Amino acid sequence: MGLASLIGNRKQVTQFGGPLSLTVSVFLEIFFSVLLAPVMAYYHSRFVLMTLLGRTVSWNSQQREETRVTAGDAWSMHWDVFAYYGLLGTLVASLAPQMLPWFTPILIGPLLVVPFAMILGSAKVGRWLTRHQWLLIPEEKAESPLLKSMQKVLDDFEKHPVVEPGEDIFEAVLRDKNRTTMHLRIAEATQCLAPVDQEKDIELDLLVNRSDLLNAPIEVRRRILTDAKTFNRLAASFQQA
Numbered sequence: 110m111g112l113a114s115l116i117g118n119r120k121q122v123t124q125f126g127g128p129l130s131l132t133v134s135v136f137l138e139i140f141f142s143v144l145l146a147p148v149m150a151y152y153h154s155r156f157v158l159m160t161l162l163g164r165t166v167s168w169n170s171q172q173r174e175e176t177r178v179t180a181g182d183a184w185s186m187h188w189d190v191f192a193y194y195g196l197l198g199t200l201v202a203s204l205a206p207q208m209l210p211w212f213t214p215i216l217i218g219p220l221l222v223v224p225f226a227m228i229l230g231s232a233k234v235g236r237w238l239t240r241h242q243w244l245l246i247p248e249e250k251a252e253s254p255l256l257k258s259m260q261k262v263l264d265d266f267e268k269h270p271v272v273e274p275g276e277d278i279f280e281a282v283l284r285d286k287n288r289t290t291m292h293l294r295i296a297e298a299t300q301c302l303a304p305v306d307q308e309k310d311i312e313l314d315l316l317v318n319r320s321d322l323l324n325a326p327i328e329v330r331r332r333i334l335t336d337a338k339t340f341n342r343l344a345a346s347f348q349q350a
Contacts, residue, residue: 112132116131123250124245125245125246125247130241130245134243134245143218144218144221144225148222177230182226183227186226191219193219194220197212198216198220262290280347282334283340284344284347289344292340293341303336
C-alpha cells in the first residue's frame with residue numbers, strides 16, 4: 110500500500126531514487142525484515158524474560174560509525190540465537206520432519222545470523238547500495254531544510270569562539286543573538302523544550318528583578334534554557350540592556 114501510494118507522487122518517488130530504485134528498495138526491506146524478524150523475536154523474548162526474573166537488561170545504542178563487523182564479532186554477539194534456532198530446527202527435523210519446510214522461513218535468518226550481521230554492518234555494502242540508489246531516504250538525496258539551517262548557524266558560529274576566556278556560557282547565550290538563535294534551533298531539533306509552570310515562572314521573575322539571574326543555580330538555568338518563552342523574554346531583556 111505504501112509503495113502504491115508513493116508511485117503516484119513523482120516528486121516523492123524521485124526523492125527515493127526513482128520508481129525502479131524505490132520498488133527494489135521496498136522488496137529488499139521486506140526480504141531483510143523477514144530474515145531479521147525471528148532474531149528480533151528472540152531478543153525481545155529474552156529481554157522480557159530477564160526483566161521478569163529481575164535481571165538487568167541493557168539495550169545499547171547503535172554503532173553508527175563506519176566500523177567493520179568481523180565474523181568473530183558477529184559470532185560473539187549472536188551465537189545464542191544460532192544455537193537456539195539450531196536446536197529448534199533439529200527438534201523439528203527429528204520429531205516432525207514433515208513440518209520442517211514450514212519452519213524454514215523462521216530458521217533461515219537465525220541460522221545465517223552471522224553473515225547477515227556482517228553484511229548489514231558493512232560500510233562497503235552500504236556504499237554499493239548507495240551507488241545503485243537502493244534503500245535511500247530523501248535526506249540522502251537532498252539535505253533537509255532544518256539541517257541546512259543548523260549547518261549555516263554552525264558555520265557562522267565557527268567564526269567566533271563559543272565563549273571568551275572567563276566568559277560565562279549561560280550569560281553569553283542570553284546576551285548574543287547568534288548564540289540565542291543557535292540554542293533555540295538545537296533545543297527545538299532535539300525536542301528538549303519544556304514550558305515552565307506559572308509558579309516557577311514567578312520565581313524566575315523574582316530572580317530577574319533582584320539581578321541574581323546570572324548567579325542562579327544549575328536547576329534554574331536548566332529551566333530557563335528549556336523554556337522557549339522564558340528564554341526569549343530574558344534574552345531580549347539582556348540584549349536590550
